[in-house]
Amino acid sequence: MKEATAKRITDDLLRPLLHTSWRFFLLVAVLGGIVLMGGIAWMYQIWNGFGESGKRWPVFWGFYITNFVFWIGISHAGTLISAILRLVNAGWRRPVTRCAEVITAFALMIGAMFPIIHLGRPWLFFWLVPYPNQRLIWPNFRSPLVWDFFAISTYLTGSVLFLLLPMIPDFALVRDKTTGFRRKFYGALALGWQGTTKQWHRLESAMQIMAIAIIPVAVSVHTIVSFDFSMAPVPGWHSTIFGPYFVAGAIFSGIAALIIAMAALRKFLHLEDYLHPVHFENLGKLLLMMSLLWAYFVFAERLTTWYGNGTSEMNVFWATQDGGYSPLYWLMVVCNFVIPFPILSLRKLRTVTGCVIASCSVVVGMWLERFLIIVPTLSHKYLTYSWGSYRPGPPEIMIMISTFAAMGLLYTIFSKLVPIISIWELKVGEHPFPIETAAQVKEHAILRTNP
Amino acid sequence: MPHRWGMTVDLDRCTGCGACVTACHAENNIAVVGDVQAAKSRAMHWIRVERYWEGDFPDVRLKFRPVMCQQCDAAPCEPVCPTYASHHTDEGLNAQVYNRCIGTRYCANACPYNVRFFDFYNPKWPRPLHLQLNPDVSVREVGVMEKCTFCVQRISAAEIDAKAEKRELKDGEIEPACVQSCSAKALVFGDLNDPESEVSRLSRSTRGAKLLEELGTLPKVTYLARQTQV
Amino acid sequence: MDRRDFIKLTAVTGAGATLASCGNPEHQLIRFVPDDDIVPGIAEFKPSVCPLCRAGCGLSVRVMDADVETVRNGQAGVVKMMVAKKLEGDPKNPISRGGLCPRGQAAIQITYHPDRLTHPMKRTGARGTGEYKEVTWDEAIAELTGQLNALADAKDQKSLVLLARPRRSRRLELFAEFLSRFGAPAPIGFELFAEDVLRRANAVSFGHEQLPTFDLARAHYVLAFGADFLGTWNSPVSQNAGYGVMRQGRQASGGTRARFVHVEPRMSLTAASADEFVPVKPGTEGVLALGLAHIILRNKLRPADAAGRAGAAIDGWSGGLQDFKPENVEKITGVSALRIERLAHELVEFRPSVAMIGGAPLAHTNGLFNALAVNALNGLLGAVDQPGGVFFTPGVGRSPATPHRPPATAPQSGADAGLAVKVMLIDDANSVFASPKAWKVREALDTVPFIASFGSFLDETSLYADLILPDHSFLETWVDSQPESGALDAVSTVAGPAMKPLHNTRSTPDVVIEIAGKLKSPVALPWKSYEEMLKAPVGSRESAASHQPPATAVKYQPPRFDGDAAGFPFHFLPYASQAFLDGSTAHLPWLQEMPDPLTSGMWSSWIEINPRTAERLGVALGDIVDITSSQGTLQAPVVVFPGIAEDVVAMPVGQGHENFTRYASKRGVNPIGILAPLTESETGALAWAATRVKITRAGGNDGRLILFAGEMRENPFEGRRQER
Numbered sequence A: 001m002k003e004a005t006a007k008r009i010t011d012d013l014l015r016p017l018l019h020t021s022w023r024f025f026l027l028v029a030v031l032g033g034i035v036l037m038g039g040i041a042w043m044y045q046i047w048n049g050f051g052e053s054g055k056r057w058p059v060f061w062g063f064y065i066t067n068f069v070f071w072i073g074i075s076h077a078g079t080l081i082s083a084i085l086r087l088v089n090a091g092w093r094r095p096v097t098r099c100a101e102v103i104t105a106f107a108l109m110i111g112a113m114f115p116i117i118h119l120g121r122p123w124l125f126f127w128l129v130p131y132p133n134q135r136l137i138w139p140n141f142r143s144p145l146v147w148d149f150f151a152i153s154t155y156l157t158g159s160v161l162f163l164l165l166p167m168i169p170d171f172a173l174v175r176d177k178t179t180g181f182r183r184k185f186y187g188a189l190a191l192g193w194q195g196t197t198k199q200w201h202r203l204e205s206a207m208q209i210m211a212i213a214i215i216p217v218a219v220s221v222h223t224i225v226s227f228d229f230s231m232a233p234v235p236g237w238h239s240t241i242f243g244p245y246f247v248a249g250a251i252f253s254g255i256a257a258l259i260i261a262m263a264a265l266r267k268f269l270h271l272e273d274y275l276h277p278v279h280f281e282n283l284g285k286l287l288l289m290m291s292l293l294w295a296y297f298v299f300a301e302r303l304t305t306w307y308g309n310g311t312s313e314m315n316v317f318w319a320t321q322d323g324g325y326s327p328l329y330w331l332m333v334v335c336n337f338v339i340p341f342p343i344l345s346l347r348k349l350r351t352v353t354g355c356v357i358a359s360c361s362v363v364v365g366m367w368l369e370r371f372l373i374i375v376p377t378l379s380h381k382y383l384t385y386s387w388g389s390y391r392p393g394p395p396e397i398m399i400m401i402s403t404f405a406a407m408g409l410l411y412t413i414f415s416k417l418v419p420i421i422s423i424w425e426l427k428v429g430e431h432p433f434p435i436e437t438a439a440q441v442k443e444h445a446i447l448r449t450n451p
Numbered sequence B: 001m002p003h004r005w006g007m008t009v010d011l012d013r014c015t016g017c018g019a020c021v022t023a024c025h026a027e028n029n030i031a032v033v034g035d036v037q038a039a040k041s042r043a044m045h046w047i048r049v050e051r052y053w054e055g056d057f058p059d060v061r062l063k064f065r066p067v068m069c070q071q072c073d074a075a076p077c078e079p080v081c082p083t084y085a086s087h088h089t090d091e092g093l094n095a096q097v098y099n100r101c102i103g104t105r106y107c108a109n110a111c112p113y114n115v116r117f118f119d120f121y122n123p124k125w126p127r128p129l130h131l132q133l134n135p136d137v138s139v140r141e142v143g144v145m146e147k148c149t150f151c152v153q154r155i156s157a158a159e160i161d162a163k164a165e166k167r168e169l170k171d172g173e174i175e176p177a178c179v180q181s182c183s184a185k186a187l188v189f190g191d192l193n194d195p196e197s198e199v200s201r202l203s204r205s206t207r208g209a210k211l212l213e214e215l216g217t218l219p220k221v222t223y224l225a226r227q228t229q230v
Numbered sequence C: 001m002d003r004r005d006f007i008k009l010t011a012v013t014g015a016g017a018t019l020a021s022c023g024n025p026e027h028q029l030i031r032f033v034p035d036d037d038i039v040p041g042i043a044e045f046k047p048s049v050c051p052l053c054r055a056g057c058g059l060s061v062r063v064m065d066a067d068v069e070t071v072r073n074g075q076a077g078v079v080k081m082m083v084a085k086k087l088e089g090d091p092k093n094p095i096s097r098g099g100l101c102p103r104g105q106a107a108i109q110i111t112y113h114p115d116r117l118t119h120p121m122k123r124t125g126a127r128g129t130g131e132y133k134e135v136t137w138d139e140a141i142a143e144l145t146g147q148l149n150a151l152a153d154a155k156d157q158k159s160l161v162l163l164a165r166p167r168r169s170r171r172l173e174l175f176a177e178f179l180s181r182f183g184a185p186a187p188i189g190f191e192l193f194a195e196d197v198l199r200r201a202n203a204v205s206f207g208h209e210q211l212p213t214f215d216l217a218r219a220h221y222v223l224a225f226g227a228d229f230l231g232t233w234n235s236p237v238s239q240n241a242g243y244g245v246m247r248q249g250r251q252a253s254g255g256t257r258a259r260f261v262h263v264e265p266r267m268s269l270t271a272a273s274a275d276e277f278v279p280v281k282p283g284t285e286g287v288l289a290l291g292l293a294h295i296i297l298r299n300k301l302r303p304a305d306a307a308g309r310a311g312a313a314i315d316g317w318s319g320g321l322q323d324f325k326p327e328n329v330e331k332i333t334g335v336s337a338l339r340i341e342r343l344a345h346e347l348v349e350f351r352p353s354v355a356m357i358g359g360a361p362l363a364h365t366n367g368l369f370n371a372l373a374v375n376a377l378n379g380l381l382g383a384v385d386q387p388g389g390v391f392f393t394p395g396v397g398r399s400p401a402t403p404h405r406p407p408a409t410a411p412q413s414g415a416d417a418g419l420a421v422k423v424m425l426i427d428d429a430n431s432v433f434a435s436p437k438a439w440k441v442r443e444a445l446d447t448v449p450f451i452a453s454f455g456s457f458l459d460e461t462s463l464y465a466d467l468i469l470p471d472h473s474f475l476e477t478w479v480d481s482q483p484e485s486g487a488l489d490a491v492s493t494v495a496g497p498a499m500k501p502l503h504n505t506r507s508t509p510d511v512v513i514e515i516a517g518k519l520k521s522p523v524a525l526p527w528k529s530y531e532e533m534l535k536a537p538v539g540s541r542e543s544a545a546s547h548q549p550p551a552t553a554v555k556y557q558p559p560r561f562d563g564d565a566a567g568f569p570f571h572f573l574p575y576a577s578q579a580f581l582d583g584s585t586a587h588l589p590w591l592q593e594m595p596d597p598l599t600s601g602m603w604s605s606w607i608e609i610n611p612r613t614a615e616r617l618g619v620a621l622g623d624i625v626d627i628t629s630s631q632g633t634l635q636a637p638v639v640v641f642p643g644i645a646e647d648v649v650a651m652p653v654g655q656g657h658e659n660f661t662r663y664a665s666k667r668g669v670n671p672i673g674i675l676a677p678l679t680e681s682e683t684g685a686l687a688w689a690a691t692r693v694k695i696t697r698a699g700g701n702d703g704r705l706i707l708f709a710g711e712m713r714e715n716p717f718e719g720r721r722q723e724r
């Protein structure tokens, strides 16, 4: 391994900000085009009527809510993991935290779009929000959808702060390294960071507080998302296991997304020196644990349903176990367990490539899980005369594809604007100050006094 | 004492004729969605006559069960609605304010009876079919949820009449369209708060049961079981 | 001129009158100021009559003000007028008693149908292409008058034929009067489910050539053979009302719930309500009835002579029906001897009991026998004219129409009778749609030199018309009904227009009266308008009670079927659908979208197949099959139907219109088309239940079948739960 110096770190990690190849523009154009298509698909749906989606009686929720839950789940990678790793002061987290936290912020934004896209009258979405109005009409605070609004907006605010705070010293660094427009831009973002003791102290304690505060918020967010289902007296939904089940699933899919994102960054931004196989190895172990936890939850949920043998619950049970939805169900089991389990439990296979394969499989599996929670249940509610099925419409598919592109686009642009690996944290951690510049002497002196 | 509107469905009288289904369409401006949309399960029937087969030929039986909104006292569709579009009235009805509905369709998922229907498109009435529209009932636009209202327009009309004439409502004075059309008189509507009303009397019948009673939704529709022998 | 006069001057119409009397200058004005009697937003209720079936239910029409875009005398504008909003059963009408059937509920869509014919038209393209040009009423009436004058000039009045739906209304009486005075044959009544066989049987058995009325409200035991009396047959609304009472209407006053047994090879909507469903081999219903009678006679449960002339009409009655011992009956009908014994005892034990027969059992080659057998059973049970039994509504005359027989419309066979049809008038009859292909109705129509139709829609038959003189809708004109059944007392319903006409149409009876007067040698009719006719008292009618029992009593003849059992293994049972009856209501969108009560089908055709048969044929729900008779092949999706015998397949009638408005055209298939032209052997009526077919799989589920329901069983996984 090459010996990394502070200068190297700075150079390597600032390179994407300062040098842009045509490949970047091509990628942005392609991803942007797909996102635009999604926007057009949405407008098409609004213009022609919501019937352009595949929703139907009695399956009134489908791809959009699947994607909502999926993306909110993905958002649990970043902030939550990063907060936990910060709190336990796991040294290997340092190159990982920022790219993880970014996932949270963007996945939340994308996820939060879906409840609006899925509205019959999306132009009235703000009626979900308690805003002062002439007729003194409030939203219904008993509705989990209103809880969603509060939970997601709190989580989004929290995780954006959590992401932004440790970016300040890096913005200052970029400011100091650049001239002209960039200097102004990053100067504004650096919020006057001078690296004084007081500032470092405040940053550290702010990070500490945020890390503690964000964990319950994250847990509650996905619990509340699970309440969208478990609060309704619907067979298969009305279950106490949904809260932890959703949180575990969220972390599971989140870690998988993080692994994929890291591998992509490593490859495209040539960060092999910073994102080591050991990072993948560690995250892979975490993923393995979550896979086992997920399998346990699924088993527990299925077992209790089967043992309880309630008529309507069993209808949903059989529909997924060997009915029309069973191919998807068993594919989900393969993706979430059968594939990742051997890969991640055998050290020989737990390579970067192995972890990425397992992660891709988990992402697919967890998307299927969200789908299978929603659709088979709504298809098989109590009165069998009213049973139905669901097939997504073209706008739903297009919009779903476009959100993956949106994630890629936002990520690409972000890594162009912000050092995707926290430079100062890296310096503090893995590479404790090998060669110091004059400016850094001051900086690090302070850091040393504030371990 | 406020009224508490309820209905009984006598399964021993119901012949499954379907008049109630068409009557409800005629009264409540329910859109005809057409074959393409009907094939996508977008047909809207605020009241449907469920039929269930039992046994095999030749020892086969069939039962009909008209299902409309059960006007639950503990309606699962109400708390989940973020905008109060689905809410409870003083007279115990589950009311639907179309203007307030933003189309989350959450209520429809929460309703155990699957009696809520969504307007996937703006309704179309090729002229002059629009002349059949009942001016007492609003026409719903795309993106909102709709369902049986117990023909609330007929209820309020009768209440206004009675008030103008300074008298009490008579039992049987209000007939929702489905009740009115049912020639077998399987459906009876009235005030459950009046212990003497026909609907109260029938609701107390030993044949009576609520649909999905075990869910605790406290429906105001009582089903009177079909009898099998003399 | 004060304001009031101004309103009068600009008013196009006066209350109750029609737009027909044009020619006055004020009629050129569009009325923008509404009539004084319109109170905006306030509903009124006006009487009317449902036109959709022979039951003739009385309506109460809710009318309210509305702005109507219309054309008056060529000028387009908006008129404020009272329009119908909702049809309800008239609570005071003894037939509907406040209720309606789903078809009656949807009848309002006839008036507002977007494809309704709005003005008189003359054919411009080839017949059947539907190319017409608008003409004025004067031109249209002159054209038809000219055609009739030409017949009169040639002394060929006999070649005028009117094909009409045989309704018991004074409209048909007016037509008949006109035709007879003109010198033409009586109207020909065309209706698919005409029940002529039953009328004939009732004439033979009871001396009433009319359909029966059942006193269900007081019956304690009902045994029905094939009659879909709660769905489509006879007078369904009044029968539903009686049914409600017989089930749960009597307990409160200490009465009992009636028991109801239904006999047929396919569980119909009606059979679904029965306490006991007795599947029987098609066409053997009469044998079962006589089997029951045999046991009653054998055990002397009822006096042998109770059946009177109804019994005398059956061969072997006086000898105790020895050919109908339970063992024999079991062999023929498939109903076990034990069950026959039990049912016979129940029939007597639970009296007042009544038997009824209708629909498919009469549509076999031995239909009359089946009807006579059930009539005799009723006689034996003492059910005739007794509380809880069968009645004949008094005051009902013989229908002025002669029943349609295939040769009647065919000129070549008309020639046999010494006449060729030169001018044909069509009033609400769709013989092209509702006839087997083998009758060659199209070919026959093609040879008729001049056809005029009074219909409001272009259908398969009126597409042959050279001239179309569209009638008002039933809500826009005087209507009446003298139902032949459905009430214990005589009923005559007459109602004025519930609203003013929307379009440039005219009341057909008034058009006939006008033409009668305009002929070169005018035909004098006793009325100046249909309104006047309806307001005039009903004169004495030729009694329907004129038939004598036949000299020889009828014997059981096994039903004949078209197609041998080996090549065509299935009985093909077309049935009147709850939504479309015989297909005449298929153009109403509410009915297209109404889920079929048994299958939940909407907007489609289907074929009902027993689950075991389906398995054997390798077909599942929605799969497409070819249904082949000796007459042709249809393709339809499969509905796996637990309530049908393994050797029977059934298909609702009503879809498969080639041309019948945007809602019904090219939708599904028409089972009538592939029926063999077998007829009931005594009456010549179409034996529409006597065709056999073969079924072959033609393809997978292509989405053609549109169902509303998900599952057909309440607990589809029950079997599995028990296994566990």
Ligand SMILES: Nc1nc2c(c(=O)[nH]1)N[C@H]1C(S)=C(S)[C@@H](COP(=O)(O)OP(=O)(O)OC[C@H]3O[C@@H](n4cnc5c(=O)[nH]c(N)nc54)[C@H](O)[C@@H]3O)O[C@H]1N2
Pocket (backbone or CB within 6 Å): C033, C034, C035, C036, C038, C039, C040, C080
């Ligand atoms: N957007 C908007 N809404 C308003 C107002 C506004 O300024 N803007 N103004 C408000 C006020 S102040 C008022 S007064 C109301 C008025 O509201 P409306 O009372 O509804 O007034 P119009 O629409 O003028 O007339 C009602 C109907 O009466 C019919 N009509 C006219 N003459 C006669 C007649 O002699 N006999 C009968 N039977 N019918 C007749 C007309 O054809 C018309 O269809 O609107 C109120 N609503």
Ligand code: SF4
Pocket (backbone or CB within 6 Å): B013, B014, B015, B016, B017, B018, B019, B020, B021, B049, B066, B178, B181, B182, B183, B184, B185, B186, B187
């Ligand atoms: S109208 Fe009455 S009898 Fe007919 S299906 Fe409805 S409830 Fe049953």
Ligand code: SF4
Pocket (backbone or CB within 6 Å): B080, B081, B082, B083, B084, B085, B086, B100, B101, B102, B103, B104, B105, B106, B107, B108, B144, B145
């Ligand atoms: S669809 Fe409308 S009524 Fe139903 S929960 Fe959403 S906003 Fe409320």
Ligand code: SF4
Pocket (backbone or CB within 6 Å): B068, B069, B070, B071, B072, B075, B076, B077, B078, B094, B110, B111, B112, B113, B114, B115, B116, B147, B217
């Ligand atoms: S039946 Fe459904 S829609 Fe009606 S009140 Fe109950 S939960 Fe709400």
Ligand code: SF4
Pocket (backbone or CB within 6 Å): B023, B024, B025, B027, B028, B046, B047, B068, B069, B147, B148, B149, B150, B151, B152, B176, B177, B178, B179
């Ligand atoms: S009560 Fe009114 S709204 Fe409800 S099903 Fe009956 S007709 Fe329809």
Ligand code: SF4
Pocket (backbone or CB within 6 Å): C050, C051, C052, C053, C054, C055, C056, C057, C100, C101, C102, C103, C104, C105, C235, C236, C237
């Ligand atoms: S039974 Fe139905 S279709 Fe026939 S007249 Fe009565 S309402 Fe009309």
